[in-house]
Amino acid sequence: MGYAFRNNALLRQALTHRSHGSPNNERLEFLGDSILNCVIADALFKAFPKLPEGDLSRIRANLVNQQSLCELAIRLDLGSFLLLGEGEMKSSGNRRPSILADALEAVFGAIFLDGGFDAASSVIGKLYEKSMGEIDSGMPVKDPKTQLQEYLQGRRIALPRYQVVETSGEAHRQRFKVECCIAELDIRTTGEGESRRGAEQSAALDAYRSATRANP
Numbered sequence: 001m002g003y004a005f006r007n008n009a010l011l012r013q014a015l016t017h018r019s020h021g022s023p024n025n026e027r028l029e030f031l032g033d034s035i036l037n038c039v040i041a042d043a044l045f046k047a048f049p050k051l052p053e054g055d056l057s058r059i060r061a062n063l064v065n066q067q068s069l070c071e072l073a074i075r076l077d078l079g080s081f082l083l084l085g086e087g088e089m090k091s092s093g094n095r096r097p098s099i100l101a102d103a104l105e106a107v108f109g110a111i112f113l114d115g116g117f118d119a120a121s122s123v124i125g126k127l128y129e130k131s132m133g134e135i136d137s138g139m140p141v142k143d144p145k146t147q148l149q150e151y152l153q154g155r156r157i158a159l160p161r162y163q164v165v166e167t168s169g170e171a172h173r174q175r176f177k178v179e180c181c182i183a184e185l186d187i188r189t190t191g192e193g194e195s196r197r198g199a200e201q202s203a204a205l206d207a208y209r210s211a212t213r214a215n216p
Contacts (some may be wrong), residue, residue, distance in 0.1 A: 012108035019085030025106035032109030039124045066196045069101035074194045146203035162200050180207045
């Protein structure tokens with residue numbers, strides 16, 4: 001992450017799930033969530049001076065939701081460092097999206113307490129650099145699954161069916177391949193991602209593009 005803690009106890013707390021004991025990362029997660037939202041809001045405000053508040057809010061929501069945080073946590077291999085109770089360990093809690101997302105927010109909170117707002121902002125900025133660069137302010141800000149669903153509903157077409165067709169990688173760093181099928185339009189697309197939801201979104205985007213090309 002490009003940050004060295006001065007107080008390692010803060011980092012340990014950020015990585016401690018409540019199932020492991022106390023102090024755990026719940027309070028740090030609360031703090032980190034607020035800092036993350038502030039940093040992303042500031043970045044979007046500066047990057048897109050002409051976008052209205054509603055669009056800025058929706059873009060921010062897509063950047064800081066559980067799916068996005070989970071994918072960042074997987075990229076960092078954060079799950080390998082989590083301190084979990086025995087039950088959570090047995091049920092692969094270190095791969096659960098909610099636990100990974102909360103832990104990453106807790107790390108942001110810990111960095112803020114250890115090094116201040118500028119340090120936290122710098123770390124968040126680096127982690128989100130790729131995502132920020134991929135934002136197209138002229139494109140709809142709804143996620144692909146929502147866009148596809150609304151498009152199909154508007155034309156009275158049955159909703160798509162999503163199915164996992166392949167998983168690969170080690171247990172702590174799995175990759176998913178998902179198929180999106182719209183039988184009525186004879187559309188079948190696949191998407192890949194570090195979470196099932198991410199793969200579904202990728203498949204939905206290709207399906208949406210295919211559907212709108214054939215039926216504008």
